[in-house]
Amino acid sequence: MGTNYSKPTTSINDASNLSNRDPFESFRVPFVDLQEATNNFDDKFLIGVGIFGKVYRGVLRDGTKVALKRRKPESPQGIEEFRTEIEILSHCSHPHLVSLIGYCDERNEMILIYDYMENGNLSKHLYGSDLCLPTVSWEQRLEICIGAARGLDYLHNCAVIHGDVQSTNILIDENFVAKITDFGISKTRPEFDQTHLSTIVQGTLGYLDPEYFIKGRLTEKSDVYSFGVVLFEVLCARPAIGRSHMISLAEWAVETQKMGQLEQIVDPSIVAKIRPESLRMFGETAVKCLASSSENRPSMGDVLWKLEYALHLQEPIIQDNPE
Numbered sequence: 001m002g003t004n005y006s007k008p009t010t011s012i013n014d015a016s017n018l019s020n021r022d023p024f025e026s027f028r029v030p031f032v033d034l035q036e037a038t039n040n041f042d043d044k045f046l047i048g049v050g051i052f053g054k055v056y057r058g059v060l061r062d063g064t065k066v067a068l069k070r071r072k073p074e075s076p077q078g079i080e081e082f083r084t085e086i087e088i089l090s091h092c093s094h095p096h097l098v099s100l101i102g103y104c105d106e107r108n109e110m111i112l113i114y115d116y117m118e119n120g121n122l123s124k125h126l127y128g129s130d131l132c133l134p135t136v137s138w139e140q141r142l143e144i145c146i147g148a149a150r151g152l153d154y155l156h157n158c159a160v161i162h163g164d165v166q167s168t169n170i171l172i173d174e175n176f177v178a179k180i181t182d183f184g185i186s187k188t189r190p191e192f193d194q195t196h197l198s199t200i201v202q203g204t205l206g207y208l209d210p211e212y213f214i215k216g217r218l219t220e221k222s223d224v225y226s227f228g229v230v231l232f233e234v235l236c237a238r239p240a241i242g243r244s245h246m247i248s249l250a251e252w253a254v255e256t257q258k259m260g261q262l263e264q265i266v267d268p269s270i271v272a273k274i275r276p277e278s279l280r281m282f283g284e285t286a287v288k289c290l291a292s293s294s295e296n297r298p299s300m301g302d303v304l305w306k307l308e309y310a311l312h313l314q315e316p317i318i319q320d321n322p323e
């Protein structure tokens, strides 16, 4: 009989649950099943490597296509990030968040098992890939940003701050639907009325909210800042930090927008196809996300609304047929 990989309905309260009293038994996948799914973690199944470890594609016994994230022994991330990922994804479920199918913590292993996302991460569709992927249209880019914004808005409404929003943490499924992933350093606000969390600064260079960096106060607006960087990556098809490290994409794009020259830095492969009104709405929204004071940044809900409007402005105008 096939193993049942159903999602748990209860929550993990402390790290010991993962090793001793595990209320997530049905969420746990035996190590042998994962060996079988990946031909014993054969490098032929390797799809990438991150801070946590190697990521493999595989197929479980019940036919589910999965991505397995296996912690490497030297990873700076450990039980805390592993537990956080499981906690968040077992509580939060949304069409724009990646689904966690299970985990394995046998034999000193820490392995996370996710739904496999056929089209990998957003960044490889924008730049730097040697795969010669087809150009993603402006409409598709807007749909991806809208999907990611919906996922983040949902998280914020659940009092969760992602903490590491970047284009490699936005995955794309076979239908080109965006899904937020990588919750290892996410934080949950203890109380809804508390406005921020004081914490050790974590995150990724080029995406880090400068206010959070200086004051160590993490808020939802830190995610909004990072998302603003992603919006400019999508628009310009450039990484958050250039090769020279002289100036970040955020600084460069904001300066260009202020000078009224945004069109000059748009990805040349789509610039002619973007309607000026749509570009203006998108550019203004991205710049607002990057406001140096978090108070002046929009909420994720506002960002979502503006992006939907930018898509609306891109739609062809249907004119009445003059008779």
Ligand SMILES: Nc1ncnc2c1ncn2[C@@H]1O[C@H](COP(=O)(O)OP(=O)(O)OP(=O)(O)O)[C@@H](O)[C@H]1O
Pocket: 047, 048, 049, 050, 051, 052, 053, 055, 067, 069, 098, 114, 115, 116, 117, 118, 120, 121, 168, 169, 171, 181, 182
């Ligand atoms: N569910 C998934 N489906 C398909 N590919 C995935 C999945 N999860 C991760 N990947 C791919 O595996 C690779 C490594 O991902 P991982 O999240 O470990 O690191 P990263 O986000 O690239 O970097 P970092 O660890 O610095 O955040 C990426 O190329 C990512 O696209």
